[in-house]
Amino acid sequence: MSAPDLSALVSARLCHDLISPMGAIRNGMELLQMAPGEAQSPEHALIADSLETALAKLRYFRLAFGPADPQARQAFGEAVQVTDAMFTGRFTVSWETRGIDMARPRARVIYLVILCIEKSLPMGGNLHVRVTAETVDFSVEGRRTAPPEALWRHVTEGAPVADLRPDAVQFALLREALIATGRRIAVQFTETGATLNLTEVSPAPA
Template sequence: MSATTHALTAMIASRICHDLISPLGAISNGVELLQLTMAPPVPPELQLIADSIRSANARVLFLRLAFGVAGEGQSMGQGELAALVRGWTEGGRLQIDWQPGPPCSRLRARRACLALLCLEAALPQGGEIRVRDDGGLWHLRARGRRVALPPALWEMLTEPQCSVELSPGRIQFALLRGDLLEGDGLATGKISEDEIVLNLP
């Protein structure tokens, strides 16, 4: 993926997420108004809609960071980043142990989110991912009952030369590879039947 294509992909993702957030917010406000006009308890159907909207909004915010534009000079605190990640995984089969660290650039935050999406794809039965940032290097350790990651996808993150045809559900591997090649180099780590260790700048 060329640098131009990479940048266009990020701009398209940012635009789509931006256009989705506004109607989701409007629907959420409408549901809240309905809840205020009803005597308690809130009907389970309405609560289900409210929970689904909250989950969708959290996922869009996370995906905007992972796939969207990361402007130069922009930074974010680890608390804000951890909250986005928790919203993305809420109610799912993936548990995230996000260990506190220093503020980081938005570009490094995007790399961490893309790495989480890659590890999620490798854990079809769910699992736990521990994330630590030492201020210059992300350390991610994923564990699950089963790790299913084709060698070609692993090589996209760790090897200078690789060739693989990607499905839309695996585009995060190409985007993370592009970010790493434009930065300080590819990832390092190891993979086994029940664990993946991934280190990236």
């Protein structure tokens, strides 16, 4: 088994093992709020919001960083739900599809691209993802873009990256995922936006 495969399994295991106890904490908070005479305090609301944010991140990271079975499918309804829960602040994601689902490896590539785009928008922005059977188009509107050029060159050209930081690991994973699924991505940033096009260059799961 390769190192990337082991890394994906470790990521999935960590996310899975953390989701269960955090879900139990959320259920406990709901029971406390249902107790007679127990009004929802600001403290309870803060804890509940923090739990929902953490659970949303864990679910998203499990899909983006975990293993992707080529035989498994990803429903678009789930993709929308996962991204809506994950991105609720300055960075938002909207979807346009033709009502088709995706193979999990393709969905994983999209999740990683979204993380890379988020990293390139320090002040936030709006991302629109258009998915067809053959291509995926990403269009970005933001206040200001700051794409890490060396990391994007690694994604598109395979240029080596020195001192990869943990908060940029999605770029290295995206490069590996593109190769594994036989896809390439064209990237063009402007001062306030970007367009990215994901296409298939060799036979791979849709």
